Amino acid sequence: MSNGYWKDLQEKMEHWLDDALPEADVPQKSIFTAMRYSLMDGGKRIRPMLVLEFCRMCGGDAEVAAPFACAVEMIHTYSLIHDDLPCMDNSDLRRGRPSNHKVFGEASALLAGDGLLTAAFETMLSEQSIRRAGADRAARAAGILASAAGAYGMVGGQVLDLAAEGKQVSLEYLEAMDHRKTGALIIASAKMGCAVAGAEPDKLDAAERYASALGLAFQIQDDILDVTSTPEELGKTVGGDAENEKSTYVSLLGLDKAREQVALLTAQAKDALAVFGDQADALRELADSLASRAK
Amino acid sequence: MSNGYWKDLQEKMEHWLDDALPEADVPQKSIFTAMRYSLMDGGKRIRPMLVLEFCRMCGGDAEVAAPFACAVEMIHTYSLIHDDLPCMDNSDLRRGRPSNHKVFGEASALLAGDGLLTAAFETMLSEQSIRRAGADRAARAAGILASAAGAYGMVGGQVLDLAAEGKQVSLEYLEAMDHRKTGALIIASAKMGCAVAGAEPDKLDAAERYASALGLAFQIQDDILDVTSTPEELGKTVGGDAENEKSTYVSLLGLDKAREQVALLTAQAKDALAVFGDQADALRELADSLASRAK
Numbered sequence: 001m002s003n004g005y006w007k008d009l010q011e012k013m014e015h016w017l018d019d020a021l022p023e024a025d026v027p028q029k030s031i032f033t034a035m036r037y038s039l040m041d042g043g044k045r046i047r048p049m050l051v052l053e054f055c056r057m058c059g060g061d062a063e064v065a066a067p068f069a070c071a072v073e074m075i076h077t078y079s080l081i082h083d084d085l086p087c088m089d090n091s092d093l094r095r096g097r098p099s100n101h102k103v104f105g106e107a108s109a110l111l112a113g114d115g116l117l118t119a120a121f122e123t124m125l126s127e128q129s130i131r132r133a134g135a136d137r138a139a140r141a142a143g144i145l146a147s148a149a150g151a152y153g154m155v156g157g158q159v160l161d162l163a164a165e166g167k168q169v170s171l172e173y174l175e176a177m178d179h180r181k182t183g184a185l186i187i188a189s190a191k192m193g194c195a196v197a198g199a200e201p202d203k204l205d206a207a208e209r210y211a212s213a214l215g216l217a218f219q220i221q222d223d224i225l226d227v228t229s230t231p232e233e234l235g236k237t238v239g240g241d242a243e244n245e246k247s248t249y250v251s252l253l254g255l256d257k258a259r260e261q262v263a264l265l266t267a268q269a270k271d272a273l274a275v276f277g278d279q280a281d282a283l284r285e286l287a288d289s290l291a292s293r294a295k
Numbered sequence: 296m297s298n299g300y301w302k303d304l305q306e307k308m309e310h311w312l313d314d315a316l317p318e319a320d321v322p323q324k325s326i327f328t329a330m331r332y333s334l335m336d337g338g339k340r341i342r343p344m345l346v347l348e349f350c351r352m353c354g355g356d357a358e359v360a361a362p363f364a365c366a367v368e369m370i371h372t373y374s375l376i377h378d379d380l381p382c383m384d385n386s387d388l389r390r391g392r393p394s395n396h397k398v399f400g401e402a403s404a405l406l407a408g409d410g411l412l413t414a415a416f417e418t419m420l421s422e423q424s425i426r427r428a429g430a431d432r433a434a435r436a437a438g439i440l441a442s443a444a445g446a447y448g449m450v451g452g453q454v455l456d457l458a459a460e461g462k463q464v465s466l467e468y469l470e471a472m473d474h475r476k477t478g479a480l481i482i483a484s485a486k487m488g489c490a491v492a493g494a495e496p497d498k499l500d501a502a503e504r505y506a507s508a509l510g511l512a513f514q515i516q517d518d519i520l521d522v523t524s525t526p527e528e529l530g531k532t533v534g535g536d537a538e539n540e541k542s543t544y545v546s547l548l549g550l551d552k553a554r555e556q557v558a559l560l561t562a563q564a565k566d567a568l569a570v571f572g573d574q575a576d577a578l579r580e581l582a583d584s585l586a587s588r589a590k
Contacts, residue, residue, distance in 0.1 A: 027471055028451035030458070035446065082409060087401035106382035107457050110405070111450055114377060114412065118445035121416050125438030136430040142437070143420030150413035151330065155406050156323035162402050163325070176322055 005282055009052060012062070013045050013069065020070040020123050021116075034104040034112035035119070039077050041095050046218075047072040049286070050189035051196075054207050057279045060197025067129040068141050068192045071120035075149050076185060078116035081109050083158065120145065133196050141195040148188030157181025169247045178219045179212075186215035202275060209272035210283065217265035218290055220258050223248040225295065227255070233295055266291040300577055304347060307357070308340050308364065315365040315418050316411075329399040329407035330414070334372050336390050341513075342367040344581070345484035346491075349502050352574045355492025362424040363436050363487045366415035370444050371480060373411035376404050378453065415440065428491050436490040443483030452476025464542045473514045474507075481510035497570060504567035505578065512560035513585055515553050518543035520590065522550070528590050561586040 021039060024032045048069035055065035084091040084099040085106060091099050101109035123129065124142040133141070147153060157180030164177065190207035199207075227250055249258045269287045273280035316334060319327045343364035350360035379386040379394040380401060386394050396404035418424065419437040428436070442448060452475030459472065485502035494502075522545055544553045564582045568575035 024447070026447065026451065027468075028446065028454040028458075028475070031446050031451060031454045078409075082405060085405065087405060108454070110377060110380065110382060111453055111457075113409075114373075114453075115446035115450045117409065117412055118441055118450060121437065121441035122445050125434055125441055127438075130431075130434050130438065134430075135434045136425075139420055139425050139430045139434040139437070142416065142434070143422075143425065146413055146416035146420055150417050151323065151326050151410035152319070152321065155410045155413060156321065156326060158406055158409075159323040159326045159403070162406075163323075173322075180323070 006049070006286070009049060010045055013048050013052070013073075014040070016066045017048075017070050017073060020067065021074070021119055030104075031108065031111055031115055034100060034108050035115050037103060038081050038094075038100050038112065039074065039116065041097065043073070043077070043095060045073060046286075046290070047076055047185060047189040050186065050211060050283075051193040053283055053286075054190050054193025054199075054203075055197045056193075057276045057283075058194050058197035058199035058203055060193070060199075061132075064132045065193060065196050067123045067126065067133075068145070068196055069189075071124045071142075071145060072185060072189045072192065074116045074120040074123065075145065075154075078113040078120075079149075079154060079158070079185075081113040081116070085109060088158075088162075117149075120149075137196050137198060141192040144188050144191050144195060148184040153180050153184035153188075157184065164247065166245050167247070168245075171249075171252050174247055174249065174252065175216070178216060182219045183212060183215035186218070187211040206272050206275045210269050210287075213265045213269035213272065214287055214290065217262045217269065217287070220249040220262050220265070221291060221293065223250045224255065224258055224262070225293075226250075229294065262291050301344070301581070304344060305340055308343050308347070308368075309335070311361045312343075312365050312368060315362065316369070316414055325399075326403065326406055326410055329395060329403050330410050332398060333376050333389075333395050333407065334369065334411065336392065338368070338372070338390060340368060341581075341585070342371055342480060342484040345481065345506060345578075346488040348575075348578055348581075349485050349488025349494075349498075350492045351488075352571045352578075353489050353492035353494035353498055355488070355494075356427075359427045360488060360491050362418045362421065362428075363440070363491055364484075366419045366437075366440060367480060367484045367487065369411045369415040369418065370440065370449075373408040373415075374444075374449060374453070374480075376408040376411070380404060383453075383457075412444075415444075432491050432493060436487045439486050439490055440483050443479040448475050448479035448483075452479065459542065461540050462542070463540075466544075466547050469542055469544065469547065470511070473511060477514045478507060478510035481513070482506040501567050501570045505564050505582075508560045508564035508567065509582055509585065512557045512564065512582070515544040515557050515560070516586060516588065518545045519550065519553055519557070520588075521545070524589065557586050 017039060021035060051069040051072060052062055052065050056062065080094060081100040083089050084094055085101055092102050093099060100112055121142060124138060130138045157177050160177040161181055187208055190211035191204055194204045194207050266287045270284045273283055312334060316330060318324065346364040346367060347357055347360050351357065375389060376395045378384050379389055380396055387397050388394060395407055416437060419433060425433045452472050455472040456476055482503055485506035486499055489499045489502050561582045565579045568578055
C-alpha cells in the first residue's frame, strides 16, 4: 500500500467535492464562491477517506459512498468556518490562507457555514444518492452523521470548548470535549462507510473502535504540533492554545507522555482493524502517518 | 372548522417539540437550554401546521408527520437566531423577548443555531422516525427540507437580503429574495406533509401552489405590519425596514397596493386547495387569518 493509493483517492475526492458543490448560476452565487473557498482548499480529507475505505472494506461501491464522503467534509468545513469567527476563536488564518470571514465578511461566512451544513444533507439525500444507496441505507447513514454533528456530538464539543476557555480543565474534561468535538465526526465517518455498504454489526463496532482511537490520537497530535511547529509548517497560527490559556494534552500530560499516548492509541486503532484482514492495510498506514505527521 | 381546531393542533405541536428536543443531562446541557429558549417560545408554528395538515389531507398519520413538523420549526428557529446576530440584522428583540444572543451571548447563539439546524435532521432521521414513515418517505421528505433550507433556498434568500441592504431594489428582486428566504421553507412544509403520506404528484403540485401564494402573502403582510403596528402588538421592533432603508412591498407598491396583493394571493392560495375538497377548510381559514393578522 503506497502513498500513491491515498493520493489517487484524494484526487477522486476532490472531483466528487467539486461536483457536489459546483459554482451556481443563481442571483445568490456569491455564497457558492464563499462555500467553495473553504471546501476546496486542499484539506487532508481524512474523514471522507474513512467513509470511502470502510465502504470498500465492507464490499460497497465508491460511487455509493461518495455523497456521504462529501457530506462529512462539508460538515467539517462548516465547523471550521464558524469556529474561526470573531465571536468564537477569532482566527485570521486557516490552512495557510485567510479564514473565510476575513475574505467574505462575517455575515457571509456565517451563511457559508449554514449553507455547507445544509448542503451535507442535500448531497446525501439527493434523488441520485437515495437511488444509488437505497433509501434505507441513505437515511440511516445520514442519521448517523446528523447525530454526530449535533448538540450531543460536535456542536456539544464546541460548547465544552467555549466553557473551558481561559480555565484549567481536567484530562477527563478534555477527553469528553474532544470525543464530541473531533471524535464524533471521525467515528461517524467510519460508521457511515459501513452503513452505506450494509455491513454487519461487528464491522460497525470495529469501525467505531478504530476511529475512536484514531480521533483521539489525532487531537493529541494537534496539541503537540501547536507547541512544536511553526506557522509555515502548519499553515495556521501556532501557540494559540497556550496564548488563550487552553488546557491541552500537552499542558496536562507533558510532551513526552502526550507522544506516548499517540503511539498507544495508534496501536489500538490498528488492532481494531483485525476483522478486515489485509483489506485494512491502507487504514493501518493512515493511522501511522497521522501519528507522525508534521502538519 | 373553528379556531379551537388550530389551538388543539398547536398544543399537540408544543408537546412534540418538547419531546423532540428535551433538556439533556450532559456536560454541554447549556446548549440545550439555549436551543429550547428560542424553539419553545410560542411562535405561530405555521410551518409545522402545514406539514401536519397536508399529511392529514393526503391520508397520512400525524405521528408519522410529527418529526418532520418539528424539523421545519427547528430550521425556522435556527434561521431567526442567526438572523438576529450582530453581524446580520443585529436585533435585540424577538417575539417580545430578548433575542438568543442577548441572553446567551454570541458564541452560544451561533452554536444554538447550528445545533437546531442539525437537530432537524437528527429528528427526521431517527430510528423511530424512519421506522414510522418508512425509509423511502423519510429520506425524500428530509431531502425536500434540505434543498429548501440550503444555499439554493433559505440561505440563498438571506444572501440576497444582505446584498440588498441599504439599497433600493426592484420588485422582481424582492420577490426572488422572498421566494427563497421565506417561501422555500413554507413550500417545503406543505410538500413534506404530502411526501410523508405518500401522496400523488397532483397533490404535491397543489400543495406547492397553495404554499407559494401563502408564503408571499405572509411576507407582504409582514412588511405591512412593520409600518402599521407597534412593538407591543408585534412583540418585536417595528419600523426597522424603513430605518435600514430596506426596500419592502410597502415601499415599492404603496400600502394600498400591498394590501390588494395580500387579498389576491390569499384567494389564489385557497383556489389551489380545490383537489382536497372540504378536507382543506382549515387551510382556507389559515390563509384568511394570516391575511388579516395584526401580529
